Amino acid sequence: MSTVASSASVPTAVSRGLLGCECCGLVSEVVAAADSASCPRCGFALRARKPQSLQRTAAYLLAAAVLYLPANTLPIMATASTLTGRESHTILGGIIELWHTGSWDLAFIVFIASIAVPILKIAALTLLAFTARRKSRWRQAERATLYRVLETVGHWSMLDVFVVVLLVGMVRFGAVASVEPGPGLLAFGGVVVLTMLASASFDPRLIWPEPATDD
């Protein structure tokens, strides 16, 4: 079996006729191959790579990129009060407001979670999917780390959704002061969910193509 011993010094499960279960982690050996295989411990489908990983990642990414525009241009909430009248707030507007009221630390955190993370996530996953499609061997270890970071920070973008939902619940003083969610919030929530689905669809094992197979 060591006919493909090339630059890849690390033995992989696939190269040894083994499959690691994505669900429970058990390694299985395919003794007699047929149409499909499932894990003897948990019944999850055994496969070397997630099927149509790159197509699904690209589809979710495209949808997220389309929604990113309304998420940032439409108001995520509207405030009404007897003092200031009715005002609409976008994500960026809310950050600037936090900055001006002196909470520059929170402004920074909300900027990271709401503006930087979604756009960096879309850009980084596009890069990962593109290089994986080309079976690139460029900076594989760094790309693997990048994917792990994306998986860890991805759901933090939901921050602004929770902030608005809580403000809607908190500020209920009738005509004196009230907060309503805006249509931008729906688009923003959509971006967060779609980028999370994109990242879950991407199979990080595609960063490490097998030398001999054309999988």
Add this chain to the structure above:
Amino acid sequence: MHAVTRRVLAGLGLVDRRSAVRAHPELVACEECDAVYRRPSLSAGAVARCARCGSTLGRGHLLAVDGQLALSSGALVVFVLANVSDIVTLNLRGVHAQVTLWESVWFTWLSGQEVVALLAGATAFAFPLAVILLRLYVLTPLAAGRRARGFVPAMRALRWMTRWSMVEVFLFGALVAIVKIGGLASVIPGVGIFSFGMLTLLLAANQAAGLHGIWQHAAKLPS
């Protein structure tokens, strides 16, 4: 058997079209790059990482099953407390208002953003609750040396729902909301927000170990 013969027999339902597989519990494959290793036996607190891509291959568990069960039970108590208590009390020129997570979700629903309300309710309430209950369901019989009925589907649901449980993000969102509202009304933090802080810690401790340890533990037991 010849592939074509096999396919014909499979079509007639005479042979299973699923591959025959043999389990190798002594091996571990990296989930992120497929490198395969002999499964190391790890002392408590030790972490094994993949030599090629650096992802975590396994951890030596600090807590045995009964310890994890205790954490989950604690998380359930704190979860109830966090959801029945007020997150904050607001005071605007003598008018008081309290708010819980549920009221926030409900008023978001009423204001016409039903999908956002569902999203927030699912990620801050439903999935965290499901994660805690599923852990209790799986771990309680395991601590007594048995596998729960429906262990496999419960573990699969647990794996999926853990991903979408966002208590820690909700906690941070509450802190940002409190700061934002500070200019309008005086805010008194309630029991709810401290409970959410506690819940974040308990869930993080619970999830640090991952689920593979539970799979391995259960594999040694009769179903």
